[in-house]
Amino acid sequence: xxxxxxxxxxxxxxxxxxxxxxxxxxxxxxxxxxxxxxxxxxxxxxxxxxxxxxxxxxxxxxxxxxxxxxxxxxxxxxxxxxxxxxxxxxxxxxxxxxxxxxxxxxxxxxxxxxxxxxxxxxxxxxxxxxxxxxxxxxxxxxxxxxxxxxxxxxxxxxxxxxxxxxxxxxxxxxxxxxxxxxxxxxxxxxxxxxxxxxxxxxxxxxxxxxxxxxxxxxxxxxxxxxxxxxxxxxxxxxxxxxxxxxxxxxxxxxxxxxxxxxxxx
Amino acid sequence: xxxxxxxxxxxxxxxxxxxxxxxxxxxxxxxxxxxxxxxxxxxxxxxxxxxxxxxxxxxxxxxxxxxxxxxxxxxxxxxxxxxxxxxxxxxxxxxxxxxxxxxxxxxxxxxxxxxxxxxxxxxxxxxxxxxxxxxxxxxxxxxxxxxxxxxxxxxxxxxxxxxxxxxxxxxxxxxxxxxxxxxxxxxxxxxxxxxxxxxxxxxxxxxxxxxxxxxxxxxxxxxxxxxxxxxxxxxxxxxxxxxxxxxxxxxxxxxxxxxxxxxxx
Numbered sequence: 001x002x003x004x005x006x007x008x009x010x011x012x013x014x015x016x017x018x019x020x021x022x023x024x025x026x027x028x029x030x031x032x033x034x035x036x037x038x039x040x041x042x043x044x045x046x047x048x049x050x051x052x053x054x055x056x057x058x059x060x061x062x063x064x065x066x067x068x069x070x071x072x073x074x075x076x077x078x079x080x081x082x083x084x085x086x087x088x089x090x091x092x093x094x095x096x097x098x099x100x101x102x103x104x105x106x107x108x109x110x111x112x113x114x115x116x117x118x119x120x121x122x123x124x125x126x127x128x129x130x131x132x133x134x135x136x137x138x139x140x141x142x143x144x145x146x147x148x149x150x151x152x153x154x155x156x157x158x159x160x161x162x163x164x165x166x167x168x169x170x171x172x173x174x175x176x177x178x179x180x181x182x183x184x185x186x187x188x189x190x191x192x193x194x195x196x197x198x199x200x201x202x203x204x205x206x207x208x209x210x211x212x213x214x215x216x217x218x219x220x221x222x223x224x225x226x227x228x229x230x231x232x233x234x235x236x237x238x239x240x241x242x243x244x245x246x247x248x249x250x251x252x253x254x255x256x257x258x259x260x261x262x263x264x265x
Numbered sequence: 266x267x268x269x270x271x272x273x274x275x276x277x278x279x280x281x282x283x284x285x286x287x288x289x290x291x292x293x294x295x296x297x298x299x300x301x302x303x304x305x306x307x308x309x310x311x312x313x314x315x316x317x318x319x320x321x322x323x324x325x326x327x328x329x330x331x332x333x334x335x336x337x338x339x340x341x342x343x344x345x346x347x348x349x350x351x352x353x354x355x356x357x358x359x360x361x362x363x364x365x366x367x368x369x370x371x372x373x374x375x376x377x378x379x380x381x382x383x384x385x386x387x388x389x390x391x392x393x394x395x396x397x398x399x400x401x402x403x404x405x406x407x408x409x410x411x412x413x414x415x416x417x418x419x420x421x422x423x424x425x426x427x428x429x430x431x432x433x434x435x436x437x438x439x440x441x442x443x444x445x446x447x448x449x450x451x452x453x454x455x456x457x458x459x460x461x462x463x464x465x466x467x468x469x470x471x472x473x474x475x476x477x478x479x480x481x482x483x484x485x486x487x488x489x490x491x492x493x494x495x496x497x498x499x500x501x502x503x504x505x506x507x508x509x510x511x512x513x514x515x516x517x518x519x520x521x522x523x524x525x526x527x528x529x530x
Contacts, residue, residue, distance in 0.1 A: 105462035125460055154459060164457045167448050172468040174508075175440055178501040180523035183432050185496065192429045193529050194419060195390055197370035201530075202467045203437040208527050211520035215513045222508055229505050231450065233498075235443040240494050243439075243487055248480045255476035258445035262473050264458050265466075 001080050001107060002055030003036040003116025005149075010035075011118050012148045021046050030113040043067070051141065054079040057216040062090050071098045076138045078102050078145070082165060082213075083220040084129040084158040097135035100142040101158060103127045103165065104151065109208035121149040127165075129158040166224035171232055173206055173214055174225070180207035266345050266372060267320030268301040268381025270414075275300075276383050277413045286311050295378040308332070316406065319344040322481040327355050336363045341403045343367050343410070347430060347478075348485040349394040349423040362400035365407040366423060368392045368430065369416065374473035386414040392430075394423040431489035436497055438471055438479055439490065445472035 006018050020037030022028045028040045046052060047068055054061050058081040065087075071077070077099045081087050084101050091099050106124040108115060126146050131139055146153055156164070183204075186192055196204075218225055242250040271283050285302030287293045293305045311317060312333055319326045323346040330352075336342070342364045346352050349366050356364050371389040373380060391411050396404055411418055421429070448469075451457055461469075483490055507515040 105460050107463065124462060127460060156456075160456075161460075164453070164460055167451060167457050168460045168465045169462060171447075172444065172464050174501070174504055175444060176464075176468065177520050177523040178497060178504055179437065179440060180526040181504075181519065182436075182493070182497040182500040184522065184526055184529075185500065186432060188425075188429070190529060191421075191425075192432050193526075195370050195392060195426075195429050195433045196530055197372065197389060197434060199372070199437050199441075199471045200433045202470050203441065204526055204530070205467050206464045207523040209520070209524075211517045211524065214520055215517040218508050218516055219511070219513050222511065225508060226505065228447070229501070229508075232443060232447040233501070235447040235450065236440070236494070236498070239439055239443050239446075240491065243483050243491060243494075246484070246487065248484050251483055252476045252480040254446065255442050255474070255479050257449065258442040258472040259474075259476065261445040261449055261458075261469055264449075264455060265461055265469070 002053060003031060003034070003113050004118065004120035005053055005055060006036045007116050007118040008121050008149050014148065019045060019049060027113055034113055034116065036113055036116055047071070050075060051145070052077045057213050058083050058087065058220045059216045061087055065091050065095060068095055070094050073135070074137055076100060076141045078142055080104055082169065082217045083162050085162045086220050088130050088133065088158045096133055098138060100131070100134045100138050101129040102142065103129070103161065109206050111210045111213065121151050124151055125154055126151045127154045127156050127161055129156055129161050131155055162221050163224045166221055166228040170217055170221055170225050171228040173209060174229060175232065176204055176207040180204050267318060268296060268299070268378050269383065269385035270318055270320060271301045272381050272383040273386050273414050279413065284310060284314060292378055299378055299381065301378055301381055312336070315340060317342045322478050323348050323352065323485045324481045326352055330356050330360060333360055335359050338400070339402055341365060341406045343407055345369055347434065347482045348427050350427045351485050353395050353398065353423045361398055363403060365396070365399045365403050366394040367407065368394070368426065370434070374471050376475045376478065386416050389416055390419055391416040392419050392421050392426050394421055394426050396420055427486050428489045431486055431493040435482055435486055435490050436493040438474060439494060440497065441469055441472040445469050
C-alpha cells in the first residue's frame with residue numbers, strides 16, 4: 001500500500017522527498033532499490049515530515065500513533081488502515097487534528113515493496129472517516145493528495161465504515177480463506193486443483209493475502225465481522241436447503257436475486 | 266460457451282461450415298449477425314453434422330441426446346456440460362460411442378451469443394470423462410479439436426470429475442451467490458456497495474452467472490455439491506470460532522494455511 005502510494009505520487013510530479021521506514025531491513029533496502037523512496041529515515045526524521053503516511057497493519061498504526069510526540073499544527077498524518085473506529089478513538093488527543101483516517105478501497109493479495117504498482121489507487125474509492133475531527137489544513141491536504149491519485153473521496157462515520165467494510169472487504173476475505181482451506185483439506189486436492197478455472201481463481205485470489213495484516217483487521221473489527229459472517233451463513237443455509245430439498249425453482253430465484261447485485265455495482 | 270467455441274475454431278482456419286441451433290430465435294439471429302455460425306439449421310440438419318457440439322444446460326444435453334436417432338459411426342458429439350456422470354450414464358447406448366463427454370474449465374459470468382470471446386478456451390484445462398466408452402475416431406477427433414483450441418487435456422472418471430467439479434467450480438458459485446445475497450439483504454446495501462474494491466469484485470463476479478444454467482448444474486450434482494458445502498461450512502466455522510474466541514494466533518495460522526493454496530495452484 002505504501003509503495004504504491006509513493007509510486008503514484010511520484011507519477012504526479014509532486015515536489016517532495018520520500019523518506020521511508022520499515023521494521024524489516026530487507027524491505028527498506030528493496031524500497032530504495034525500486035525507487036519507492038529517496039532514502040530511509042529514522043523514526044524521529046519521519047516524525048518531522050510534512051506528510052506522514054502510515055501504511056502498516058492496523059494494530060501497528062495504533063501503537064505508532066502512541067509513539068508520536070506533539071506534532072506541529074501544519075503536519076499531516078494519513079493512515080491507510082482497513083478498520084477505522086479503534087484508530088480514531090485511540091489516537092492521542094494531541095494528535096487528533098493532525099490525523100486523517102483514510103481507507104483506500106484498493107489493494108492486491110500481495111504485500112511488501114515488490115507488490116507496489118503505480119495505478120493501484122487510480123479510480124478507486126477512498127473513505128475518509130470522522131473528517132470533522134481532522135484539522136482544516138489536514139482535510140485540505142488529504143483531499144489534494146487523494147485527488148492527485150485520482151481517487152473518489154467518500155466521507156463516512158468511522159463506526160459505519162467499519163460495519164460496511166466488514167461486508168464489502170473483511171467477510172470476502174474470510175470466505176476466500178475458508179474456501180481455500182476447504183479444498184486443501186480434501187484428500188485429492190491436487191487432482192481437484194488441476195481443474196481450477198477462472199471462477200475458482202477469482203474466488204481464491206484474496207486467499208493469498210497477508211496473515212499478519214488480516215489477523216489484525218479481524219481483531220479490530222471482530223464484532224462487525226462476526227455479524228457479517230452470520231448473515232452470510234444464513235444466506236448460504238437458505239441456498240443449501242433449497243438444494244437439499246431439491247427445490248430448484250427456489251435455487252433459480254436465489255441466483256436471479258444474486259444477479260441483481262450487478263445492477264447496483 | 267458455444268459461440269466462443271465457434272470463434273476459436275474459426276480462428277484456426279478449420280475448413281468446415283458452422284451450423285447453429287438455439288431454442289431462442291433472437292439468439293440465432295444474433296449468432297448469425299456476429300458471425301458465430303454460417304447459418305441456422307433444423308434439428309435434423311444438426312443431427313447430420315460431422316461434429317455436433319452441445320453447449321446447452323446439462324439437463325438439456327440429456328434431453329437432446331434422447332432425441333437423436335442412430336448416428337453414423339463417423340459422427341462425433343461433444344457435450345460441454347459442467348457435470349458429467351448423469352450425462353454419460355443417461356446417454357442412449359446406441360449413441361455412446363459417438364459421444365465425447367467434455368468439461369472445459371473455462372467460461373465467464375456472461376452467457377448468450379454476445380458473450381462469445383475467441384480466446385476463452387486458450388490455455389485452459391478440458392476434462393474428458395470416461396473416454397474409453399467413446400469410439401476410437403471420436404477420441405481422436407475430440408483430441409484434435411481441443412488441441413486446435415490450445416487446451417490442456419485431462420482424462421478423468423465421470424464420477425470423480427463430478428466430485429472435483431463440485432469443489433473447484435460449483436461450490437465457488439454457491440458461495441458467490443450467497444455473498445451477493447448477504448450484502449443485498451443489508452438495509453444500507455447501496456452505501457456498502459459504494460465501497461466495493463477489487464476483493465469484493467473478485468468474490469462477486471461469478472454471482473452474475475445464469476440462474477437457469479446453474480440450477481441445472483446444482484440439480485445434477487446435488488450430492489457432491491452438498492458435501493462440498495458442508496466441508497466449506499466446517500472451515501468457515503473453524504475460522505469464525507477463532508475470531509469469536511479472540512484466538513488470533515489461530516486466525517493467523519488458518520490464513521497462512523490458506524496461503525499455501527497458491528503454492529499448488
